[in-house]
Amino acid sequence: MRGNRPSLLRSTPFRLALTFAFLFVLAFILSGAIVYQLMSADLADQLDEAVKETYSVVAVTYAEKDLEDLVASVDSHAALSPKKEQLFSLTDASGNHLAGNFTAADLPDGFSMFAATLPGVPADTMYRAYSGSVGANSLTVAFSLSETEELERIILMGFGWGTLIITGLAITGGALLASRVQRRLDGIAATMVDVSHGRLEARIPLIGNGDDIDGVSAQVNAALDRLSALVGGMREVSANIAHDLKTPLNRLQMILEAAAGKTESGKDVSRELADARAESLQINETFDALLRIAQIEAGARKARFIDLDVNDVVKTIADIYADVAEDDGKSLSAKVVSDTECSVHGDRDLLMQMFANLVENALRHCPRGTAIGLSVARQGDRILAQVADNGPGIPAEEREKVFQRLYRLDTSRSTPGSGLGLSLVRAVADLHGATIVLEDRNPGLAVSVGFPAVEPAS
Amino acid sequence: MRLLLVEDDPRTADYVVNGLTEAGHVCDLLRNGHDGLFAATRNAYDVIVADRMIPGLDGLSMIKAVRAAGVHTPAIFLTSIGGVDDRVEGLEAGGDDYLVKPFAFSELLARINALGRRPAAQEQKTALRIADLEMDLILRRVTRQGQPIDLQPREFSLLEVLMRGEGRVITRTMLLERVWDFHFDPKTSVVETHISRLRAKVDKPFAVPLIHTIRNTGYSLHVPV
Numbered sequence: 001m002r003g004n005r006p007s008l009l010r011s012t013p014f015r016l017a018l019t020f021a022f023l024f025v026l027a028f029i030l031s032g033a034i035v036y037q038l039m040s041a042d043l044a045d046q047l048d049e050a051v052k053e054t055y056s057v058v059a060v061t062y063a064e065k066d067l068e069d070l071v072a073s074v075d076s077h078a079a080l081s082p083k084k085e086q087l088f089s090l091t092d093a094s095g096n097h098l099a100g101n102f103t104a105a106d107l108p109d110g111f112s113m114f115a116a117t118l119p120g121v122p123a124d125t126m127y128r129a130y131s132g133s134v135g136a137n138s139l140t141v142a143f144s145l146s147e148t149e150e151l152e153r154i155i156l157m158g159f160g161w162g163t164l165i166i167t168g169l170a171i172t173g174g175a176l177l178a179s180r181v182q183r184r185l186d187g188i189a190a191t192m193v194d195v196s197h198g199r200l201e202a203r204i205p206l207i208g209n210g211d212d213i214d215g216v217s218a219q220v221n222a223a224l225d226r227l228s229a230l231v232g233g234m235r236e237v238s239a240n241i242a243h244d245l246k247t248p249l250n251r252l253q254m255i256l257e258a259a260a261g262k263t264e265s266g267k268d269v270s271r272e273l274a275d276a277r278a279e280s281l282q283i284n285e286t287f288d289a290l291l292r293i294a295q296i297e298a299g300a301r302k303a304r305f306i307d308l309d310v311n312d313v314v315k316t317i318a319d320i321y322a323d324v325a326e327d328d329g330k331s332l333s334a335k336v337v338s339d340t341e342c343s344v345h346g347d348r349d350l351l352m353q354m355f356a357n358l359v360e361n362a363l364r365h366c367p368r369g370t371a372i373g374l375s376v377a378r379q380g381d382r383i384l385a386q387v388a389d390n391g392p393g394i395p396a397e398e399r400e401k402v403f404q405r406l407y408r409l410d411t412s413r414s415t416p417g418s419g420l421g422l423s424l425v426r427a428v429a430d431l432h433g434a435t436i437v438l439e440d441r442n443p444g445l446a447v448s449v450g451f452p453a454v455e456p457a458s
Numbered sequence: 459m460r461l462l463l464v465e466d467d468p469r470t471a472d473y474v475v476n477g478l479t480e481a482g483h484v485c486d487l488l489r490n491g492h493d494g495l496f497a498a499t500r501n502a503y504d505v506i507v508a509d510r511m512i513p514g515l516d517g518l519s520m521i522k523a524v525r526a527a528g529v530h531t532p533a534i535f536l537t538s539i540g541g542v543d544d545r546v547e548g549l550e551a552g553g554d555d556y557l558v559k560p561f562a563f564s565e566l567l568a569r570i571n572a573l574g575r576r577p578a579a580q581e582q583k584t585a586l587r588i589a590d591l592e593m594d595l596i597l598r599r600v601t602r603q604g605q606p607i608d609l610q611p612r613e614f615s616l617l618e619v620l621m622r623g624e625g626r627v628i629t630r631t632m633l634l635e636r637v638w639d640f641h642f643d644p645k646t647s648v649v650e651t652h653i654s655r656l657r658a659k660v661d662k663p664f665a666v667p668l669i670h671t672i673r674n675t676g677y678s679l680h681v682p683v
Contacts, residue, residue: 277674284560285643292642295541304546319612320638324651353642360646421645 013181017174025167032159039155043148044128048111051130055141058088062134067098070134074099084121087142090134104140107131114142184213188220200228240406241290244419245283252279289420293405296427301347307454310342310351310385311376317355318374321363329368332359335375342376342383344451346432354428357421358387358447366391370444383451390444399438425449459504459574461485464494464520465536466512470559474507474536477563478570491515498524503531504574507566510537510548518551525552532573536566545641564675568627586621589681591660591668593621602664612637613656620669620679629676653677 009015054077061073071090078088078101088100097103102118109131115124126149129142187205194202203224204217259272295301318334325332355374362372370391377384394402401407403426406419425447429436435450461478465471466489478485486501488494491514498506498520506524510517521533534555535548545556555569586593590603598614600607609617616637620628630649634640638648653669661667670678 288558291541295543300541300543304543320648321646323655324646324648327647327651327654349639349641352640356640356642356644360644363646 011178011182011185013178013185014175017178018171021167021170021174024170025163028166029159029163032163036152036155036159040148040152043151047128047143047145047148048130051111051128051141051143054086054143055130055132055139058141059132059134059139062137064135067135067137070137070139071099074139084118085144085147087116087118087127087129087140087144089138089140089142091138093136093138095138098137100140102142104129104131104138104142107140109133116142181213184217188213188217191220195224195227200224200231237405240404244406245286248279248283248286252276252283255279286420289424290405293420293424293427296350296424296431299431301350302431305345305347307343307345308348308351310344310383310451311336313348313351314355314374314376314385317352317359321356321359325359325363325372328363330363330366330370330372332372332374335373337377342378343454344383344432344434345454346451350428350431354425354449355385355387357425361421362387362389362391362445378453379450381453383453384448385451386446386448388441388444388446390441393440393443393445394438396440402438403436459483459570460502461570461574462494462497462501462503462506462531463487464489464491464506464508464512464517466490466509470509470536473563474566477567481567483570489513491517491520495520495523495527498531499527499529505570506531506533507536507570508533508553510535510539510544518548521548521552534566534569534573536561562675564627564672565629565631568629568632568676571626572623572628572632586618588621588624588668588679589666590664591621593618600660602660605663607659609656609659613652613659616652616656617660617679620677623679625678625680627672627676627678631676633676 058070058073058077062070074088074090077086078099080086081088081101084101087102087104089097089102089104090099091103092098095105102116107114107129112129112131113126114129115126117123118125121144126145127142128145129140131138131140133139184207191202191204203221206214206217206221208214255272255276259269259276262269262272315334315336318332318336322332359372359374362370366372366389370389372387372389375386375388377386402422405423407423426436429449433452435448437448437450439446439448461483463471463474463478463485465474465487471487471489475485475487486497486503488497489512491512493514494506494508494512495515497503506521508517508521512520515523517535517537521535524531524533532554533552534557535553536557536559537544537548538559545558548556554573557566557569584594584596586595592601594600595618600609600614600617616633619633619636631643633649634644637652640648653671657667657669661669666682668679668681670680670682672678
């Protein structure tokens with residue numbers, strides 16, 4: 001089973017080191033074999049040369065019809081080699097031994113090889129021989145190969161030991177390097193295991209040498225920073241949601257308990273029923289709004305984007321809410337630049353809801369007599385839609401927080417609302433790639449939404 | 459009316475069937491999409507009410523198949539899948555209306571009534587008349603007792619929706635969708651404001667009120683009984 005294999009063999013750095021060591025040793029053996037071949041060929045050539053040279057030295061002592069000198073020369077050369085590393089043989093035409101320390105038989109002229117078993121020499125010693133005719137006689141000089149063989153053996157031994165040492169060094173060195181890398185990988189793995197177990201503050205230890213593993217680790221750490229920030233935010237939101245939904249659920253429970261008490265004493269509970277209904281509607285609305293924001297943030301709606309005129313959307317909203325504002329003791333006016341095309345790529349339903357939310361926000365949180373103004377203007381490649389009022393405004397330190405889900409200003413806790421209106425506005429703006437800025441108008445608040453303009457197709 | 463309800467949740471099904479029966483409708487209940495498709499193509503119903511998440515064939519595919527079979531019975535989706543795109547998906551699949559759970563029964567009933575009595579062939583009416591109130595759809599003029607009433611364009615559409623649904627309850631949500639194209643619930647009194655302005659013009663100067671408020675539900679335009 002794969003899982004049961006020793007972990008060292010599954011480690012990528014160790015495998016790499018092993019592969020590298022194998023290749024290195026293979027290269028060493030190959031080059032050794034080539035060197036050995038070249039050297040042994042060279043040694044054989046040198047031996048041939050030496051044999052032929054000695055042959056010439058001996059043969060030159062022969063003069064016409066004078067065998068004396070040659071015999072003497074052969075014998076003296078033979079005497080110099082008591083261990084029979086060098087063999088000399090002089091035979092007459094009929095093969096009779098004339099001089100030398102052995103008798104060559106049936107050797108062809110020129111170079112040849114033979115094995116000889118002679119007294120005082122290991123059996124079957126190989127010799128390299130050169131034979132030729134000197135007058136009517138036959139002269140053979142042969143050198144033993146044992147010296148060459150000894151040299152070759154030493155070279156082979158050298159290569160053998162070299163291979164062993166190099167293999168050992170390559171494997172241990174590789175394993176050492178691999179284990180260092182493996183330790184760092186293990187560190188990363190351990191950190192990720194910690195993170196997956198929920199310890200989001202765990203970070204990969206950095207060595208600080210700026211290598212690639214450190215680089216990747218730093219990037220993973222940065223991603224973890226972002227993740228833990230997001231999760232922190234989510235936790236806060238979930239806590240807010242839980243808290244904000246608990247309140248109406250508690251109220252609902254109290255209403256139902258009051259109703260239960262009343263039924264027992266036979267009283268009419270229709271008021272409690274109506275209250276309970278309103279409460280559950282409110283809870284449902286909050287859930288719907290949360291879901292809607294989540295879906296908008298997920299971006300599914302983008303597939304249905306079309307080019308549309310922001311002027312048109314803002315005018316429609318102004319149209320719808322002007323009477324509502326008037327009945328509420330406020331005024332609402334729109335200033336749109338109808339002659340400039342203000343096309344954006346977007347979703348009409350969502351933009352309608354976004355502007356409706358902004359206007360309703362102003363209507364709900366401003367006192368009577370407030371003037372609310374809607375405007376659309378083109379600024380370069382952006383289209384700026386603004387909803388402004390001269391009401392109480394939002395304190396500077398709260399301006400970012402109002403976009404958080406379920407966040408409500410302390411001053412507005414008493415007015416109805418879910419604390420989700422501006423979150424939805426932000427989600428819709430983000431979906432459209434639009435910026436959203438809250439500004440102080442002294443007094444009042446201006447919410448500016450800056451859309452990237454779409455050039456009308458000409 | 460004869461209605462087909464395809465819904466697998468027994469509680470919702472009981473709630474809807476009881477309510478519809480009380481309202482005087484005949485309601486066939488089926489638990490899965492295959493049976494629903496079979497019944498919808500075999501029997502003549504006035505309205506189909508379908509959940510989207512039902513066993514077998516899902517509601518969306520069921521309505522698609524019903525339409526593919528050439529059956530044009532009005533269909534309304536009744537579902538907890540209430541995402542921003544899901545409504546559009548439902549209408550594209552051949553549904554005529556879309557109601558998200560949890561819902562008020564009065565809302566469902568109003569929508570079923572609106573669908574069921576829709577004229578089979580969409581005959582092009584040029585004028586609407588209820589009692590002494592007349593609406594010319596071509597010249598976009600409204601008169602009552604022969605006196606012209608000056609209406610804003612949106613007040614005109616509001617009155618048109620109410621007049622077309624004469625005698626039936628039109629819920630607040632239905633008005634928002636049909637008159638203002640709002641597919642969300644505004645937190646301010648958009649509908650109430652415009653209804654009160656319409657009333658001031660259409661009802662107030664005259665003896666008999668035609669626009670009636672149905673508590674907790676919506677509005678209805680009819681001659682008082």
